[in-house]
Amino acid sequence: MTAQPVELVCREVVELVTEYLGGTLSPADRARFDAHLATCPPCTAYLAQVRATIELAGEVGAARAADDDDIARQLGDLFTRWHDKRQP
DSSP states (O other), X not given: OOOOOXXXXXXXXXXXXXXXXXXXXXXXXXXXXXXXXXXXXXXXXXXXXXXXXXXXXXXHHHHHHHHHHHHHHHHHHHHHXXXXXXXX
């Protein structure tokens, strides 16, 4: 007789959400996680919120990197203009 997997409770889902999204859960734990989500709207909503937060954080990071590149380019241009004016 094989043992039935123990159901996850909401607290465990919250603790495992990072591993779930990162794809590092074992197949058995992923199946338990998915089974819990199928019957728990609050945990499904929580997972959606975490996904949205990660997506928004990525967008902010990408925008910040673009801003940093733009600032570096502007400073380089400013230095070049300043340096050119100093040349006799």
